[in-house]
Amino acid sequence: MEAFVAALTFSAGYNAALVVIGATLFGAAAAASGTFLVLRRQALMTDAIAHATLPGLAIAFMVMVAAGFDGRNLLGLLIGSAISALIGVVAVDVIVKRTRLMEDAAIGAVLSVFFGFGVVLLTIVQSMSAGRQAGLEGFLLGSTAGMLRADAMLIAVSAAVVGVLLFVLRRPLTLVAFDPQYAAGQGVKVRLMDLVATAMVLAVTVIGLKLVGLILVVALLIIPPVAARFWTNDISKVLFLSALFGGSSGYVGAALSASAPALPTGSLVVLSAFAIFVVSLVFSTQRGVLAALLRRRALAVRVHRRQGLLALAAGEPIYDAMTIKVLRRDGVIRPDGVMTDNGRAAVAEIRRDELRWSMAPSVLGDDAVPAQRDALTPADEAFTPDQIALIDAEAQRLAVV
């Protein structure tokens, strides 16, 4: 516990502090770039990219050893991974364009073939006599143990670069993700933005290999934006929250890992992200489970209120206890059941609203009736003022006739 707090407060030594900072920046960059991926419904692409890094990783190791360098040079390993991941992306693209396979099938095929090939190469590397191969398997699930200062710096700096690039390009990326036709009409280079988005995901995936590992890195691109989506309908806030959640996951996960070196860092980071997801799922004010329960309750009140008012409008008796309770609380009826002045006004209002709703399809056409045709939403909230004016004019005309 002490070690965990020390790591959280950056007081577990200079190296550990650098690792935690690197993990935080990486988490934020991964989550932000993952946001656009999730919005474009291409989340699985990350998984293909991540698994396709393994052959490149192993080959880079072998090449560096053969050339007489340290096989564990992180920059060299990352460059090898990036090349191999790029081949994987191109393979998916070619399969989708040239065959009848759908993207999910292409991703599955590329992912497993590259990973299988990578594992074979990794086994060969393990049996090599030269080159201090210990630690290479840490790239599967991530490890901060024995991370060099320069490695942590490399991760932190490249994550920061991706983060800045994403911030600068957030508008064109959003435009392309939402409405590519319109974006192109505005002069946005849609194809270029697609490439940039994929390149950033690739960069983030490769950066995260050492830290989170190639099996789990996908989670850090997908979970934070999905958790963020629970809280807001505003893309800029989704981006911000997603980066915040990703950064916190990296921060807490790396600190945990520093205090418990036996556990793989990737798992700890992903479990931290998952904790944030669960909290968002339950407590989100927008789409959370708890909020849904409360809304359900509020909906019941609205239903009873409407039913009660309609019954009063029709002069029917009310027997339902909850309906009577709601109407009393609203001041529509007195405790003894007699309608108040407020009640009469509410009944008149409900009559007018019913009339508007019933006339809307004939006045405006069926296409006009919006999703809020739920028998609860007042017409003047569901229609624009000019639509309402049209309906009322027609109602007046009919009343005169």
Next chain:
Amino acid sequence: MFRSMENPFAKPILVASEGEPVAPDPAIDEAALTVRGLTVAYGGSPVIFSIDMTAPQGTMTAIVGPNGAGKSTLLKGVLGLVPALSGKAAVFGAPLAAARHRIAYVPQRAGIDWDFPVRVADVVAMGLYRELGLLGRVSGQRRAKIVSALERVGMAAFADRQIGQLSGGQQQRVFLARALAQDADLILLDEPFAGVDAATEKAIVNVLRELRDAGKTVVVVHHDLTTVAEYFDRVFVINTRKIAEGSVAEAFTADALHAAYGGRLASAQLSELRAPAA
């Protein structure tokens, strides 16, 4: 209403051969949109072939033709969204790249992810993209632009709704507001009345008329022949090739429609269509 009708745009335009300098053509300079010899093909066969089109300033043009006649492709070709095999388009006499800021485009609503985390006001703010650039801030003055664009289409009260919570017609109004926020001089709309309610259709037409009366140029891909004469002052009839172009009286003729639609329109329907203009 038809004040631009007598403009002499019908005269043939001289086309210079490659590399030969040519004096600027006044007709091209004056027109909001000039298309010359535009051909676009998907796969092996042209969808539109050697299209010449002129939209004079301050006019409202309907592009009509049967399904698959290349109406939307013509707009996309003009905007450079699909690669052209030949021909070019000029906007206020300038090549597209130099005039992009003067064009607003309202694409079809198909293919939008309605669960996307944007609110109505955010969608309209996208219209300010060129003005804002990558890092510009949405200041008070720009916010006022967004609000006034929403007011013009009657959607100001919906500014904070998520886009998927609106009806189809309301979504279309928001996309029109996004184009209005651009404050463009040439507005291109692709089937803006498809799947919208009667009130929305009326609201959109009113906004387009206001734009036209303010000297802007409006070009609309339109599928409902019965409203052409009522809404528009010019018409462009297309079926892969140009069939007819000009004022509604000149170009929206039984012959042109028959040539475009073939046997799909009975002659009884044709005479009915001509009636509102008379």
